[in-house]
Amino acid sequence: MSPRRSRTIVAAFATLGLSGLLAFTALQDSPEDATQISQIHKAFVQMAGNPQDALPTKSRVFPVHDMKRPQPTMVEPGMTGTASSPGTAPSDATVLLGPGTGMDAWNHDRWTVGADGVMQVKAGTGDVKSNDFFGDCQLHIEWMIPADRDCNGQGGCNSGVFFLDKYEVQILGSNPNQTYPDGQAGAMYAQYPPLVNPCRPNGEWNEYDIIFTSPRFNEDGSLKSPGTATVIFNGVVVQNHSTFMGVTSHGSKATYKKHSPEGQIRLQDHGDPISFANIWVRPLQPRTLAW
Numbered sequence: 001m002s003p004r005r006s007r008t009i010v011a012a013f014a015t016l017g018l019s020g021l022l023a024f025t026a027l028q029d030s031p032e033d034a035t036q037i038s039q040i041h042k043a044f045v046q047m048a049g050n051p052q053d054a055l056p057t058k059s060r061v062f063p064v065h066d067m068k069r070p071q072p073t074m075v076e077p078g079m080t081g082t083a084s085s086p087g088t089a090p091s092d093a094t095v096l097l098g099p100g101t102g103m104d105a106w107n108h109d110r111w112t113v114g115a116d117g118v119m120q121v122k123a124g125t126g127d128v129k130s131n132d133f134f135g136d137c138q139l140h141i142e143w144m145i146p147a148d149r150d151c152n153g154q155g156g157c158n159s160g161v162f163f164l165d166k167y168e169v170q171i172l173g174s175n176p177n178q179t180y181p182d183g184q185a186g187a188m189y190a191q192y193p194p195l196v197n198p199c200r201p202n203g204e205w206n207e208y209d210i211i212f213t214s215p216r217f218n219e220d221g222s223l224k225s226p227g228t229a230t231v232i233f234n235g236v237v238v239q240n241h242s243t244f245m246g247v248t249s250h251g252s253k254a255t256y257k258k259h260s261p262e263g264q265i266r267l268q269d270h271g272d273p274i275s276f277a278n279i280w281v282r283p284l285q286p287r288t289l290a291w
């Protein structure tokens with residue numbers, strides 16, 4: 001909308017009051033505004049690339065400060081975990097692990113779990129995968145290396161959390177531990193080291209909050225938009241909307257191959273007795289335009 005047109009509308013407000021407001025509301029749907037919205041949307045889709053980001057429809061277009069716009073749903077937040085005690089999940093989360101859940105959310109029960117909701121890798125029994133499938137989501141997970149564990153590079157203190165069963169954020173005893181940086185705790189394994197290393201010592205709980213976006217593919221199998229992850233590690237950003245270069249691999253460059261935008265959350269049995277607690281997921285809707 002041009003400045004001149006805006007001034008005209010303000011003047012109309014002053015002289016017409018309520019009828020001016022109604023006139024402005026009508027202008028939101030003018031061809032000029034529709035063109036502007038279309039241009040913003042085109043840039044947005046080029047940036048985000050999500051096929052779910054449909055063109056704004058009449059029902060999704062709201063004037064600024066429109067009280068008819070749906071209110072955000074009230075959510076009761078969980079308790080934040082500490083180095084000595086895991087936290088709790090918010091009210092709208094899908095809880096994968098917590099007090100009393102046992103291994104119900106997972107595809108096998110060969111790992112050990114207590115009534116307190118602390119689960120531990122039982123070495124050699126295999127990774128666990130969530131029974132449910134998730135796509136774009138916020139995932140919270142708390143993990144601890146045993147206090148007496150010797151961490152030596154990738155050995156002794158290793159696990160990982162995978163999205164869609166394919167994309168790993170590394171879990172590793174990293175306080176302190178010298179290893180290849182793209183294998184440290186908080187790394188997008190074999191792709192990006194964490195920006196910094198806020199890992200707590202063995203015997204203390206660490207936590208990740210990860211905002212994950214699934215990659216999208218075109219009909220012909222080519223990549224439409226890559227997967228991304230923002231990782232907050234003990235309250236510190238260590239991945240800032242980092243782009244997955246492909247499915248996690250070891251010792252080779254990652255590549256993409258078309259797959260579903262949803263899949264299982266997987267925790268790695270790397271042969272080490274890593275403990276987990278307070279694991280929950282909140283599926284996220286695709287990003288949308290404001291108006």
Ligand code: MG
Binds near residue numbers: 159268
């Ligand atoms: Mg790992």
